[in-house]
Amino acid sequence: MLIAALLFDDLTPLDVVGPLEVLARAPGADVVLVGRKRGTVRDPRTHFALAVEASLDEVTTADVLVVPGGFGIDRLCADEAVLDWIRRMHATTRWTTSVCTGSLLLAAAGLLTGIAATTHWASRDALERYGAVYTEQRVVERGKIITAAGVSSGIDMALHLLARIGGEQLAKAIQLSIEYDPQPPFDAGSPAKAGPELVSFVSAAAARARSARRSR
Amino acid sequence: MLIAALLFDDLTPLDVVGPLEVLARAPGADVVLVGRKRGTVRDPRTHFALAVEASLDEVTTADVLVVPGGFGIDRLCADEAVLDWIRRMHATTRWTTSVCTGSLLLAAAGLLTGIAATTHWASRDALERYGAVYTEQRVVERGKIITAAGVSSGIDMALHLLARIGGEQLAKAIQLSIEYDPQPPFDAGSPAKAGPELVSFVSAAAARARSARRSR
Numbered sequence: 163m164l165i166a167a168l169l170f171d172d173l174t175p176l177d178v179v180g181p182l183e184v185l186a187r188a189p190g191a192d193v194v195l196v197g198r199k200r201g202t203v204r205d206p207r208t209h210f211a212l213a214v215e216a217s218l219d220e221v222t223t224a225d226v227l228v229v230p231g232g233f234g235i236d237r238l239c240a241d242e243a244v245l246d247w248i249r250r251m252h253a254t255t256r257w258t259t260s261v262c263t264g265s266l267l268l269a270a271a272g273l274l275t276g277i278a279a280t281t282h283w284a285s286r287d288a289l290e291r292y293g294a295v296y297t298e299q300r301v302v303e304r305g306k307i308i309t310a311a312g313v314s315s316g317i318d319m320a321l322h323l324l325a326r327i328g329g330e331q332l333a334k335a336i337q338l339s340i341e342y343d344p345q346p347p348f349d350a351g352s353p354a355k356a357g358p359e360l361v362s363f364v365s366a367a368a369a370r371a372r373s374a375r376r377s378r
Numbered sequence: 379m380l381i382a383a384l385l386f387d388d389l390t391p392l393d394v395v396g397p398l399e400v401l402a403r404a405p406g407a408d409v410v411l412v413g414r415k416r417g418t419v420r421d422p423r424t425h426f427a428l429a430v431e432a433s434l435d436e437v438t439t440a441d442v443l444v445v446p447g448g449f450g451i452d453r454l455c456a457d458e459a460v461l462d463w464i465r466r467m468h469a470t471t472r473w474t475t476s477v478c479t480g481s482l483l484l485a486a487a488g489l490l491t492g493i494a495a496t497t498h499w500a501s502r503d504a505l506e507r508y509g510a511v512y513t514e515q516r517v518v519e520r521g522k523i524i525t526a527a528g529v530s531s532g533i534d535m536a537l538h539l540l541a542r543i544g545g546e547q548l549a550k551a552i553q554l555s556i557e558y559d560p561q562p563p564f565d566a567g568s569p570a571k572a573g574p575e576l577v578s579f580v581s582a583a584a585a586r587a588r589s590a591r592r593s594r
Binding site: 174175176179180182183186187193194195202207208209210211212213215262282283300301311312313314315317318321322325330331333334335337338339340341342343344345346347348350351352353355356360361363364367368 | 392427553569584
């Protein structure tokens with residue numbers, strides 16, 4: 163099972179590391195980390211710099227495609243070479259997946275027109291502008307497309323996918339191996355649970371961070 | 379607030395990416411990714427190759443130290459230069475933290491002798507051999523040392539730590555920004571929940587993976 167993950171500058175590292183930490187533990191899994199070109203992509207916030215193993219034209223097929231999100235997704239949604247690659251990959255994948263605003267790229271490529279999908283809660287309007295049907299669930303599966311909500315949801319998505327690919331026992335074994343028995347100290351992980359004040363605070367902080375990235 | 383994270387070959391990427399995705403979102407946070415030497419560290423399973431920004435002797439102090447785990451931790455526990463660095467850093471940190479088998483390195487450096495701490499469930503005996511008091515909790519805080527259980531627990535640990543550093547509202551805001559509203563499709567994330575059959579299966583698979591890494 164070949165898992166291709168798309169890397170790009172200004173991605174959110176947990177969006178891609180969460181699902182790959184799960185999926186790469188499946189027996190027979192192999193991974194290829196794909197980018198616009200070979201080299202390194204960077205997330206200035208966490209300082210993580212990740213190596214890109216293969217350029218778009220070096221990877222033409224995979225069993226599973228993983229598209230993470232992050233501030234950098236806006237640029238990709240206007241990049242015809244990337245959009246073409248997404249369409250070509252999707253033509254032969256067994257599963258096409260996204261985490262967070264990665265679903266905007268699937269939508270920009272035309273994969274989600276009229277299709278139920280999710281994204282980071284703050285990007286629901288953007289997803290709908292691309293013609294997808296925003297669906298307030300952590301993991302949304304429609305046909306062979308699985309979209310996940312914000313950042314940390316990629317772990318849940320990958321366990322869901324593993325159960326589809328290898329059965330429930332495999333997914334449970336890998337859940338145990340990463341000791342995924344979540345115990346967040348607070349219950350503020352969704353807009354409904356966090357309440358309007360925290361939602362406004364986080365939305366404003368994200369807008370500032372996004373515009374700071376653009377002006378670099 | 380300077381957060382120093384230790385990177386090394388054969389680390390578990392989610393161990394370090396989980397907490398940094400949380401901690402780096404705090405206002406005024408800065409990160410330095412430290413390794414034995416500048417260059418790149420690799421995890422063969424996920425293919426992630428992470429850039430090391432600074433060598434051990436280039437970083438002498440930080441507010442928060444994050445030590446992840448992974449198969450590579452065994453080599454580090456026998457590496458006097460790394461053990462010395464851990465001791466020197468710990469002398470001035472505000473918080474010294476570990477995820478998964480990262481606690482074995484803290485213990486090997488003598489930081490956990492007689493101290494309650496946790497680690498990945500499969501490494502409890504190893505932690506006790508180093509003189510720590512294994513404690514079956516997801517996050518264990520003793521003085522300024524916070525240890526977390528296996529792999530995915532670093533996200534919970536980082537939210538716990540953020541609440542300590544910046545208060546509950548900050549931790550909740552960042553929980554919302556990474557949409558950390560976990561919904562694992564199964565409830566098999568701890569040995570007690572998964573049951574003895576899955577525990578044996580995962581332990582055997584981990585032993586095979588560990589010995590495969592050693593023979594490379």
